[in-house]
Amino acid sequence: MQIQKFDEMNASPQEVRAHYTQYAKWLAQQPEDVMQARRAEAEMIFRRVGITFAVYGAKDEDGAGTERLIPFDLIPRVIPAHEWKSMEAGLVQRVTALNRFIHDVYHGQEIIKAGLVPADQIFQNAQFRPEMMGVDVPGGVYSIISGIDIVRAPDAKGNGEYYVLEDNLRVPSGVSYMLEDRKMMMRLFPELFAQNRVAPVAHYPDLLLETLRAVSPAHAAQPTVVVLTPGMYNSAYFEHAFLAQQMGVELVEGQDLFVKDNFVYMRTTRGPKRVDVIYRRVDDDFLDPLAFRPTSTLGCAGLLDVYRSGNVTLCNAIGTGVADDKSIYPYVPKMIEFYLGEKPILNNVPTYMGRNPDELKYILANLKDLVVKEVHGAGGYGMLVGPASTQAEIEDFRKAVEANPSGYIAQPTLSLSTCPTYVEKGIAPRHIDLRPFVLSGKTVQMVPGGLTRVALKEGSLVVNSSQGGGTKDTWILEA
Amino acid sequence: MLSRTADHLFWMSRYTERAENTARMLDVNYQTSLLPQSAAVAQVGWEGLLSISELMPAYKAKYGEVTPHNVMDFMVRDENNPSSIVSCLHAARENARAVRGTLTTEVWETLNSTWLKLAGYLKTKDFERDPGAFFEWVKHRSHLSRGVAIGTMLQDEAFHFYRMGTFLERSDNTARLLDVKFHAVESDFYGAASEMDQEYDFYHWSAILRSVSAFEVYRKVYRDVIKPECVAELLILRPDMPRSLAASMNEVVVNLKAVSNSHSAETERIAGKLRADLQFDRIDEILSTGLHAYLTQFLDRVNNLGSRISRDFLMPSAA
Numbered sequence: 001m002q003i004q005k006f007d008e009m010n011a012s013p014q015e016v017r018a019h020y021t022q023y024a025k026w027l028a029q030q031p032e033d034v035m036q037a038r039r040a041e042a043e044m045i046f047r048r049v050g051i052t053f054a055v056y057g058a059k060d061e062d063g064a065g066t067e068r069l070i071p072f073d074l075i076p077r078v079i080p081a082h083e084w085k086s087m088e089a090g091l092v093q094r095v096t097a098l099n100r101f102i103h104d105v106y107h108g109q110e111i112i113k114a115g116l117v118p119a120d121q122i123f124q125n126a127q128f129r130p131e132m133m134g135v136d137v138p139g140g141v142y143s144i145i146s147g148i149d150i151v152r153a154p155d156a157k158g159n160g161e162y163y164v165l166e167d168n169l170r171v172p173s174g175v176s177y178m179l180e181d182r183k184m185m186m187r188l189f190p191e192l193f194a195q196n197r198v199a200p201v202a203h204y205p206d207l208l209l210e211t212l213r214a215v216s217p218a219h220a221a222q223p224t225v226v227v228l229t230p231g232m233y234n235s236a237y238f239e240h241a242f243l244a245q246q247m248g249v250e251l252v253e254g255q256d257l258f259v260k261d262n263f264v265y266m267r268t269t270r271g272p273k274r275v276d277v278i279y280r281r282v283d284d285d286f287l288d289p290l291a292f293r294p295t296s297t298l299g300c301a302g303l304l305d306v307y308r309s310g311n312v313t314l315c316n317a318i319g320t321g322v323a324d325d326k327s328i329y330p331y332v333p334k335m336i337e338f339y340l341g342e343k344p345i346l347n348n349v350p351t352y353m354g355r356n357p358d359e360l361k362y363i364l365a366n367l368k369d370l371v372v373k374e375v376h377g378a379g380g381y382g383m384l385v386g387p388a389s390t391q392a393e394i395e396d397f398r399k400a401v402e403a404n405p406s407g408y409i410a411q412p413t414l415s416l417s418t419c420p421t422y423v424e425k426g427i428a429p430r431h432i433d434l435r436p437f438v439l440s441g442k443t444v445q446m447v448p449g450g451l452t453r454v455a456l457k458e459g460s461l462v463v464n465s466s467q468g469g470g471t472k473d474t475w476i477l478e479a
Numbered sequence: 480m481l482s483r484t485a486d487h488l489f490w491m492s493r494y495t496e497r498a499e500n501t502a503r504m505l506d507v508n509y510q511t512s513l514l515p516q517s518a519a520v521a522q523v524g525w526e527g528l529l530s531i532s533e534l535m536p537a538y539k540a541k542y543g544e545v546t547p548h549n550v551m552d553f554m555v556r557d558e559n560n561p562s563s564i565v566s567c568l569h570a571a572r573e574n575a576r577a578v579r580g581t582l583t584t585e586v587w588e589t590l591n592s593t594w595l596k597l598a599g600y601l602k603t604k605d606f607e608r609d610p611g612a613f614f615e616w617v618k619h620r621s622h623l624s625r626g627v628a629i630g631t632m633l634q635d636e637a638f639h640f641y642r643m644g645t646f647l648e649r650s651d652n653t654a655r656l657l658d659v660k661f662h663a664v665e666s667d668f669y670g671a672a673s674e675m676d677q678e679y680d681f682y683h684w685s686a687i688l689r690s691v692s693a694f695e696v697y698r699k700v701y702r703d704v705i706k707p708e709c710v711a712e713l714l715i716l717r718p719d720m721p722r723s724l725a726a727s728m729n730e731v732v733v734n735l736k737a738v739s740n741s742h743s744a745e746t747e748r749i750a751g752k753l754r755a756d757l758q759f760d761r762i763d764e765i766l767s768t769g770l771h772a773y774l775t776q777f778l779d780r781v782n783n784l785g786s787r788i789s790r791d792f793l794m795p796s797a798a
Contacts, residue, residue, distance in 0.1 A: 047595060048588050048591060048592050048595065049584075049588060049591075050576065050579065050587065050588075050591050231577075232573070232576055232577045237576075241579045241580040242580070244580045245579070245580030245581075250480070250481050250484070251484075251578075251580050251581075252481060252483075253483065255483065256481050256482070256483050266481060267481065267482045267483070268480055268481055268482060269480055269481075269482055269485050269636060269640075269738060269740060269792045269793075270740045270741075271740065271741065
């Protein structure tokens with residue numbers, strides 16, 4: 001079988017795609033050493049600004065710090081306006097349906113009654129939070145900030161098709177890199193932005209603040225919004241500090257908060273101040289030691305009760321994980337039809353579920369061709385990429401799947417699209433994905449584009465920053 | 480503002496100031512040691528430097544004998560010494576990182592760049608080849624971060640806690656610096672009888688002046704030879720001398736008043752009284768009670784003031 005490939009820039013070695021022609025022409029004129037110098041400059045600036053992430057347990061070459069840069073690639077990922085328009089509509093549709101689903105799960109459970117999603121898929125799910133049953137959240141919105149991972153792969157005719165690979169409805173991260181990558185590109189290559197009509201993204205923090213205020217509790221006319229971070233040693237600390245600063249709100253840690261008389265307060269130099277909306281970058285399990293993990297020092301004791309009383313809004317809500325789990329993913333197209341009565345605009349990747357005996361048989365028979373994922377895994381851990389694995393790795397995974405079939409799903413190995421990328425030896429194609437950030441408050445909105453991640457290792461499909469992925473600026477090119 | 484944020488800002492500026500003052504003291508000792516006639520003076524200086532920072536036991540445990548090279552090593556690059564330049568600049572940077580969202584981009588980048596460049600500096604031989612240039616660099620980075628903060632930060636609470644940290648630390652450091660002679664020779668203030676002692680005195684007091692950039696200032700103000708009582712007066716009581724105790728306490732009081740809250744009245748009173756004492760004290764009175772006793776008491780009062788500021792603003796118990 002001829003494996004189809006799809007490159008975002010080059011339709012063939014001789015032909016550049018229409019939306020890239022301007023850029024390709026410019027790139028061809030850039031002397032090698034100038035681009036080298038720009039790369040070095042970008043790295044220097046990222047270091048000085050401190051746009052770093054921490055890798056747990058890792059040491060740098062001096063054996064000291066644990067702060068790493070996420071590699072930034074100079075070649076942008078370009079998406080033409082008409083493609084973005086339909087993607088945007090698809091994202092609004094999908095996130096709206098997912099929010100309806102979460103509300104349904106914690107209320108009437110109509111979708112289970114309709115027989116579309118099996119009850120045990122929800123109630124056996126570790127991310128299902130019984131504490132949330134019957135709790136009404138402002139506007140009925142649970143996933144206020146959603147990161148939807150989208151990939152592109154060629155169909156039989158070699159045309160690129162977008163697929164949703166994963167929904168991230170808990171604490172999706174990466175938006176600061178989207179913003180910093182753009183800032184960097186404009187700093188390094190201002191002339192490109194004069195030549196190309198690139199849709200701006202810098203207003204994201206404004207949209208975010210507007211959205212967070214839109215879901216504040218009813219009592220708060222002038223709501224106090226805060227960002228809750230696990231602290232400066234968290235891998236995404238830069239982003240937490242960045243978003244708080246850009247929105248002009250306090251960045252708090254668990255120790256700064258306390259509960260009194262069923263409200264949440266923060267300790268300030270002028271005494272306690274009530275907090276109305278918490279954009280929390282802390283997982284459910286760590287939010288409230290009285291309700292969840294008792295040893296957690298990252299949250300605030302008593303927070304859940306205040307939340308359930310409607311006296312504080314958590315963004316995202318508790319219990320959204322029930323909808324972004326890989327075991328629920330296959331049902332999303334049905335949700336869209338069920339709640340919205342519409343046909344899904346964005347494709348799901350065809351998915352085989354280990355829990356269904358027929359599909360399990362297929363998975364086990366085709367391990368070498370499939371991507372197999374743990375349903376609760378995240379960050380590119382706990383997965384098997386069949387075609388890139390050794391026989392021994394496949395056999396290990398086979399045992400794991402056989403031992404716990406419902407803990408796994410499998411998908412055909414998509415030939416992810418590539419984009420030209422600077423590597424050791426010049427420019428070469430590398431696989432990419434895209435994470436747009438969708439904000440749901442009074443309305444569902446987003447800035448054009450998202451974060452493009454690139455797998456820097458040749459042939460690798462894993463774009464996660466914890467596994468050597470880099471990022472690119474993402475251009476939505478207005479016609 | 481968040482108490483924790485205020486706490487980080489307060490310590491960020493204290494550590495920056497401490498790094499600068501450590502560099503100042505090291506620089507003066509280093510420069511003095513280059514003069515052949517004053518080797519003995521320099522030796523006394525190195526020992527005094529460790530004593531006033533209360534670091535002699537830690538130093539002795541690690542190195543034993545006091546040698547210029549080892550003292551420099553200990554005070555510049557020893558990560559286990561919390562007062563070393565490396566430790567101070569690291570602590571300043573980590574405190575800044577914890578509240579980077581509260582700082583202007585320029586302030587954060589200045590502190591972060593200082594830290595990144597310091598690592599590079601210590602890796603090369605540049606420091607050993609020319610320690611003076613390194614101390615100059617540390618001072619400049621401190622000037623820069625202070626200037627950038629003043630030039631870019633909104634003058635809100637964050638700024639006032641930042642400034643308070645700077646001047647509380649400075650008053651402590653200047654007091655210790657003045658007290659160095661007591662630690663070094665364990666003599667009374669007027670103990671200079673022998674010729675060697677007289678020579679020592681001149682180098683000692685001029686070194687102190689130079690370490691706070693006050694040598695030329697002294698000449699301008701007193702138009703006289705270096706006299707210990709004038710040096711003491713300049714660095715304790717002159718409100719127009721930017722590193723004096725009086726000038727530092729003025730700033731502490733002003734910034735404290737700006738963040739005043741419902742339970743800080745007593746702290747403000749204590750700070751105000753300390754400033755008033757400096758305003759109305761006379762140098763001959765201070766010297767008649769003994770400089771060392773005076774400075775010891777001053778350090779206790781500053782220390783107490785620091786604890787009270789922490790309690791009232793930075794780490795309030797659960798409400």
